[in-house]
Amino acid sequence: MGYKVLVTDQIDEIAVKILGGCCEVDYKPVLPAEDLRAIIKDYDALMIRSSSKVTRELISDAERLKVIGRAGVGVDNVDLDAATDKGIVVINSPEGNTVAASEHTIGMMLSTIRHIPSADASVKDGRWERSRLMGQQVFNKTIGIVGLGKVGGRVASVAKAMGMRVLVYDPFVGRDLAEELGATYVISLDDIWKSADFITLHVPKNKVTLNLINKDTIARMKKGVIIINCARGGIVNEADLAEAIQNGHVEMAAVDVFDKEPPEGSPLLRLGDKVVLTPHLGASTKEAQINVAVDVAEQIRDISQGLPARSAVNIPSLKPEILGPVKHYMGLAENLGALARQITDGAAREIEIVACGELAALDVSPLVIAVVKGVLCCSSEGVNYVNAPRLAERRGIHVKKSASTDSESYVSLLKVILTTDKETNKTTGTILGEDIPRILRLAGYQTSIEPAEHMLVLPHKDKPGMVAQVATLLSGENINISMMQVGRKVRALVGGESVMILNVDEPVSDETLVQLQKIDGIYSAKYVNLTAK
Incomplete structure (x- = not known):
């Protein structure tokens, strides 16, 4: 299904031309409130000026809506709380007029x-x-x-x-x-x-x-x-x-x-x-109306293609000037959150994000949102960068961030510490070069492995034959291993605890996990699904 945009409120038609190159666009410059509510369920994006009122009731009817674009500065005709609750990004044009x-x-x-x-x-x-x-x-x-x-x-x-x-x-x-x-x-x-x-x-x-x-x-x-x-x-x-x-x-x-x-x-x-x-003429120049139409249309176009908006009102920490310096860490941050959640039992109580090394000098607010999204996505549908912070707050999850100059031998490190009502686990990662993500610590174990969509985490007794037994069992289930790392607990002795982390090519069933846990020396077997790029 293509990305469908509704443009209304006498917006300059240049917006339709911009959006028409990538989206299906309906232009209805005069649209009564009852008509808007009747058709909003069919659209992914809504572009308005000041005439249309985007109420909580309208938003509740918007089954597909992902973005509301206000061609102007003020968004007081949009219920921001309702949009944020539903994960709808609200954008405006703060400089166009x-x-x-x-x-x-x-x-x-x-x-x-x-x-x-x-x-x-x-x-x-x-x-x-x-x-x-x-x-x-x-x-x-x-x-x-x-x-x-x-x-x-x-x-x-x-x-x-x-x-x-x-x-x-x-x-x-x-x-x-x-x-x-x-x-x-x-x-x-x-x-x-x-x-x-x-x-x-x-x-x-x-x-x-x-x-x-x-x-x-x-x-x-x-x-x-x-x-x-x-x-x-x-x-x-x-x-x-x-x-x-x-x-x-x-x-x-x-x-x-x-x-x-x-x-x-x-x-x-x-x-x-x-x-x-005067009758609300502040932005009423030909040049201003073209500017705001172009600005908001381009942002909706970018969002439809998976790119961030320049002026997201309800996610200010993802504005380009803040996101830019840490953008290459966003996927890793989300995956570290999701990984921590999937290896930790219990109900989440606190998420701590620690920026180390060069990251410590940057505004890591976007990474905090990404980590929170990663944690919450494991147990809830419809979580995105817009509503993740609010959902965490409503669930009583305390989110905090801190910084450290100690990044060991790496330029930067990102640490995620997840505390539940049962235990606390830490995941640590970095970006090598410009774009190679690596997981370096996992629940006290040392490793160095690239995040993957399908992963197995197998804490076990450090003794000969463990890798062979796991590989044999997975082979019998026709599950291919694409990458594997074995790491010990930090400062652990030979024969102590170790972990096997395997990247595999497909999901691992509960039945296979039960079989893995039956291997003598395997303490637990957890399948982890990471989706952030």
């Missing part, structure tokens, strides 16, 4: 301080009101920017070029970035509230930012402040803002986004020339 949104912000600021909408209406109405429409310069004024992402950063650069003093607040970026832009980094929003002549918002809508601008925060602002919101509706409490404009504490406001769109009944509609209101 950066220029458009930042230019609109600057335009809105100038429209307020120079009364451009009122002046336009006045002239068209036959009036000439130069004295009433006296404006101010932005030069030497202070602008407070809340959120220093791509849009906020570009606004900061333009404002600085216009001679403004720029204050920025963003707890998720460092002081260095602000200073590179010539801005002053502040550690408290109160520093913005009390000093800024203009306040502009560039943050997502979430539990922290909902009603960020409200009666209390406005009271701490400088009298005569001008507030600009081209980010998300709901960040500003519209009733509180309207009241502050009416009582004169806020001079003016420029608003492009609303709590409810269209903003029927909003108190801002009754404030005349004290507000500049």
Whole structure:
């Protein structure tokens, strides 16, 4: 069955052209919610803008859906929790409309301080009101920017070029970035509230930012402040803002986004020339719409071909800049997790991932996800990089990561320590050269073997004839051995414990495992299935 994509919400048709080269695409630019829910079960990917609402109910009906692509920045019209629970990756285009949104912000600021909408209406109405429409310069004024992402950063650069003093607040970026832009980094929003002549918002809508601008925060602002919101509706409490404009504490406001769109009944509609209101135009340029359509379509195309997305909202640790340095370890990490799970009895309680050597200096968050996925896939269906961390949390499995400079004689090592309610086992591996994976430690045994789809792990007494007996039995079952390693316990003496690890060409049945365990000296026989590449 081919990869099937539904494109809706008036997305530029260049997206259809990009996807059409590798997928079956249906383009339905106008699709009522009930119609979308009726057909969503047939699609692997959904590409939308802001009109379609991807609810938990819709997601529950999406039997095949693997990816939801939002052609834009905000994803507040997508139920991220429901998508993550179902293992659906949600992608967006965080940079496609950066220029458009930042230019609109600057335009809105100038429209307020120079009364451009009122002046336009006045002239068209036959009036000439130069004295009433006296404006101010932005030069030497202070602008407070809340959120220093791509849009906020570009606004900061333009404002600085216009001679403004720029204050920025963003707890998720460092002081260095602000200073590179010539801005002053502040550690408290109160520093913005009390000093800024203009306040502009560039943050997502979430539990922290909902009603960020409200009666209390406005009271701490400088009298005569001008507030600009081209980010998300709901960040500003519209009733509180309207009241502050009416009582004169806020001079003016420029608003492009609303709590409810269209903003029927909003108190801002009754404030005349004290507000500049636009109908969510921040990203509405021809160039921006092409950019976001291309960006999201290319990501869906990549996902359909097994490649990672550049901008996965619900798996940020797999963004290319984080994934790139450790990408060659992803398959090994998943296999180490799966191997540890399949040789360890009991219910999982803790997974520890230890990065050693050169790996210790890198962000190994993608490898943590891969290990967790490997562990959980052994007992559950539908586990992927999207939902693995959440599934582990819900099952009460504690996941932690640590680092060590000790990598023995290897450049890097990755260790996975799995603790269950019955025992603890450790697996260790490395990548030789650029792409040769090796398992080096297994439950206290030393070895060096390449992970394979079908493996046998046979702890046994270290004595002559063990390998021959195992090989003879497997031969009698017509099971071919492609690779074998025998390793002793670390620092074990001759005649102590050893392990046989065999890569075989096909699955091993339970009946064969029972026969292997009957061989004198075999302590246990476990079949391991590894699927990560």
